[in-house]
Amino acid sequence: MTIHSLPVRTDAPDPTPAEKPAGRGGRRLLRQRAGRQHHAGPLAYVLLVIMAVLSIFPLYWTMVAASTDNTRVSQTPPPFLPGPNLFSNLARAWDEAAMGKAMINSLIVAGVIALSTVMFATLAGFAFAKLRFKGRNALLMLVIGTMMVPPQLGVVPLFMMMSELGWSQQLPAVIFPTLVSAVGVFFMRQYLSEALPDELVEAGRVDGAHSLRIFWSIVLPIARPAMAVLFMITFVHAWNDFFWPFVVLDMTNPTVPVALTQLSAGYVRDQSLIMAGALLGTLPLLVMFVVFGRQIVSGIMAGAVKG
Amino acid sequence: MATSTTKALAGEEPPGTPRSTGGEGTARRRSALLHRLDVKGAPFAFIAPFFIVFLAFSFYPLVYTSWISLHDVELATLDVMEWVAFDNYVELWGDSRFWNALQNTITIGVISTVPQLLMALGLAHLLNYRMRASLFFRVASLVPYATSVAAAALVFTMIFERDFGMINWALGAVGIDPVNWEADKWPAQVAISTIVIWRWTGYNALLYLAAMQAIPAERYEAASLDGASRWKQFTHVTVPGIRSTIVFTIVLSTIGATQLFGEPLIFGQGPNGITGGADNQYQTLGLLLYEEGWKNYQMGRSATVAWAMFLLLVLAFVAQRLIKRLRSRTS
Numbered sequence: 001m002t003i004h005s006l007p008v009r010t011d012a013p014d015p016t017p018a019e020k021p022a023g024r025g026g027r028r029l030l031r032q033r034a035g036r037q038h039h040a041g042p043l044a045y046v047l048l049v050i051m052a053v054l055s056i057f058p059l060y061w062t063m064v065a066a067s068t069d070n071t072r073v074s075q076t077p078p079p080f081l082p083g084p085n086l087f088s089n090l091a092r093a094w095d096e097a098a099m100g101k102a103m104i105n106s107l108i109v110a111g112v113i114a115l116s117t118v119m120f121a122t123l124a125g126f127a128f129a130k131l132r133f134k135g136r137n138a139l140l141m142l143v144i145g146t147m148m149v150p151p152q153l154g155v156v157p158l159f160m161m162m163s164e165l166g167w168s169q170q171l172p173a174v175i176f177p178t179l180v181s182a183v184g185v186f187f188m189r190q191y192l193s194e195a196l197p198d199e200l201v202e203a204g205r206v207d208g209a210h211s212l213r214i215f216w217s218i219v220l221p222i223a224r225p226a227m228a229v230l231f232m233i234t235f236v237h238a239w240n241d242f243f244w245p246f247v248v249l250d251m252t253n254p255t256v257p258v259a260l261t262q263l264s265a266g267y268v269r270d271q272s273l274i275m276a277g278a279l280l281g282t283l284p285l286l287v288m289f290v291v292f293g294r295q296i297v298s299g300i301m302a303g304a305v306k307g
Numbered sequence: 308m309a310t311s312t313t314k315a316l317a318g319e320e321p322p323g324t325p326r327s328t329g330g331e332g333t334a335r336r337r338s339a340l341l342h343r344l345d346v347k348g349a350p351f352a353f354i355a356p357f358f359i360v361f362l363a364f365s366f367y368p369l370v371y372t373s374w375i376s377l378h379d380v381e382l383a384t385l386d387v388m389e390w391v392a393f394d395n396y397v398e399l400w401g402d403s404r405f406w407n408a409l410q411n412t413i414t415i416g417v418i419s420t421v422p423q424l425l426m427a428l429g430l431a432h433l434l435n436y437r438m439r440a441s442l443f444f445r446v447a448s449l450v451p452y453a454t455s456v457a458a459a460a461l462v463f464t465m466i467f468e469r470d471f472g473m474i475n476w477a478l479g480a481v482g483i484d485p486v487n488w489e490a491d492k493w494p495a496q497v498a499i500s501t502i503v504i505w506r507w508t509g510y511n512a513l514l515y516l517a518a519m520q521a522i523p524a525e526r527y528e529a530a531s532l533d534g535a536s537r538w539k540q541f542t543h544v545t546v547p548g549i550r551s552t553i554v555f556t557i558v559l560s561t562i563g564a565t566q567l568f569g570e571p572l573i574f575g576q577g578p579n580g581i582t583g584g585a586d587n588q589y590q591t592l593g594l595l596l597y598e599e600g601w602k603n604y605q606m607g608r609s610a611t612v613a614w615a616m617f618l619l620l621v622l623a624f625v626a627q628r629l630i631k632r633l634r635s636r637t638s
Binding site (some may be wrong): 038039040044045047048051052054055056058059061062065073074075076077078120121123124126127128131132133136139143146148149150151152153154155156157158159160161163164176177178179180182185205208210211212215236239240242243246247256257258260261263264269271274275277278279281282285286288289290293294296297300301302 | 338341342345346347349350351353354356357358360361364365366367368369371372375380385386429430433434436437438442443444445446447448449450451452453454455456457458459461462463464465466470471472473476479505509510513514516517520558562565566568569572573576580593596597600601606609610613614616617620
């Protein structure tokens with residue numbers, strides 16, 4: 001749709017060649033391509049079903065344990081079918097174990113991080129994919145190199161920095177260090193260099209559009225499917241991030257994973273309450289995976305190194 | 308979207324259009340200047356946010372870690388830094404807890420990474436078949452990836468519980484004595500590795516699957532013309548075909564393994580978690596870093612552990628390079 005509404009240069013030979021790369025872009029890139037096409041035999045199905053059961057069972061059992069009571073969980077044989085207490089346990093986890101506050105905090109943290117990561121990654125990804133500037137390749141290598149540096153290594157100075165800024169135990173301490181991600185930049189760059197035709201950017205330039213307008217009107221519409229995928233993946237990572245939030249936050253103001261550690265730390269363990277908390281903290285992401293499973297799967301596959 | 312652009316653009320003056328009057332000439336020069344400024348400057352403006360945040364919150368802390376590691380710093384008085392040169396390193400070198408943590412990090416790393424990547428390879432191969440419900444199987448194998456370390460570790464802690472855990476119950480059903488998963492060293496490390504394997508196998512499988520689908524079908528045709536069996540095709544076409552993805556996942560898993568923290572912490576259920584069990588039997592470097600800094604209040608030592616982790620990573624990559632070079636020389 002984009003190409004037709006753009007003013008076509010009169011000296012452009014024919015709209016069709018320009019149309020082709022535009023059609024190549026968009027959603028098609030994120031869809032899985034057909035690989036080799038052997039049909040699965042019965043053995044393959046059996047193995048896959050076993051894998052699926054192993055993947056899902058721990059979560060199913062979280063739900064089972066969260067729906068019984070503490071005495072039933074601690075008996076053998078362990079329960080395999082849900083009991084009657086699911087909602088009362090969830091309610092207890094929400095109130096007693098600070099899960100309610102933790103869920104809201106995690107929503108804020110993961111939402112802000114995902115939004116900013118997507119925005120900055122798309123900007124930088126566009127620059128690396130389609131704009132020419134000095135040191136582009138060296139800077140891109142630097143971005144890729146930063147992916148290899150685990151954030152845990154800088155945790156001591158980061159902690160000191162946050163206490164100097166007065167952000168200890170505050171959400172900004174968790175949000176700011178992860179506002180951008182190298183993986184995101186690289187992901188958007190890979191996507192845009194394939195999905196965004198050079199002709200579109202040049203056409204925008206010829207019409208006198210400045211870079212930000214080209215970004216807003218040409219790049220964003222094309223980048224949207226990849227942005228949605230990056231948003232979801234970043235959201236999952238930010239929601240589940242553990243080490244740094246555990247270091248810098250405390251129980252008065254936790255994110256979900258931090259609150260969960262506290263659930264298990266007591267000497268008297270209420271197992272079904274713990275499992276209810278774990279279930280509550282995982283539920284939003286599970287819903288997301290059920291609804292957008294196809295997009296998330298294709299996004300992870302699109303970000304993979306091929307060949 | 309684009310339609311609105313066109314309208315907005317129509318109002319602006321196209322910079323390329325030739326004009327004759329002088330006043331418009333300066334305007335043109337100015338817009339040409341602006342245009343050049345835009346073309347030259349905009350790319351840097353676009354990548355600036357990434358690099359600014361990275362410099363402030365990743366690069367600077369990383370470098371500053373080495374400076375702190377040469378000082379005595381207490382958690383309660385972060386602004387008082389006492390220069391001690393390499394004392395922290397000397398002490399760490401002589402500290403048996405460090406060598407223990409290093410060893411545990413390596414063994415848990417191996418126990419968790421090797422089976423995980425092999426299983427991911429097998430799973431990817433299965434997912435690559437044409438079949439019914441392929442999307443279901445793909446999403447199902449990603450479900451663990453959606454589960455946080457905390458939630459996953461809590462469930463597995465319960466499944467591996469000594470008295471009423473499901474694993475010991477199942478072992479008992481086939482006549483095997485219950486295993487003390489938390490207190491004994493190797494069972495604890497196996498249980499912790501199980502959490503890691505569970506969470507990451509499906510994710511790695513999808514990366515492999517993506518790479519497998521990019522292998523040209525002709526290579527398989529050629530191999531089957533040569534009479535290669537399915538297994539031969541797998542080892543001679545599929546695995547070499549996804550080689551760079553395999554390297555990529557090895558790198559990612561190695562980084563993850565050196566940083567291991569949440570799984571052993573929660574598996575240790577609170578008080579014992581930070582020390583990695585009563586006898587440090589599953590304390591990793593990540594846990595030691597946290598213990599030194601936030602339990603013993605010695606931030607300088609904590610930073611020293613961080614540097615040791617970094618060195619370990621560097622060594623792992625050098626070793627991997629060496630192995631690769633040796634292998635390519637022999638083959």
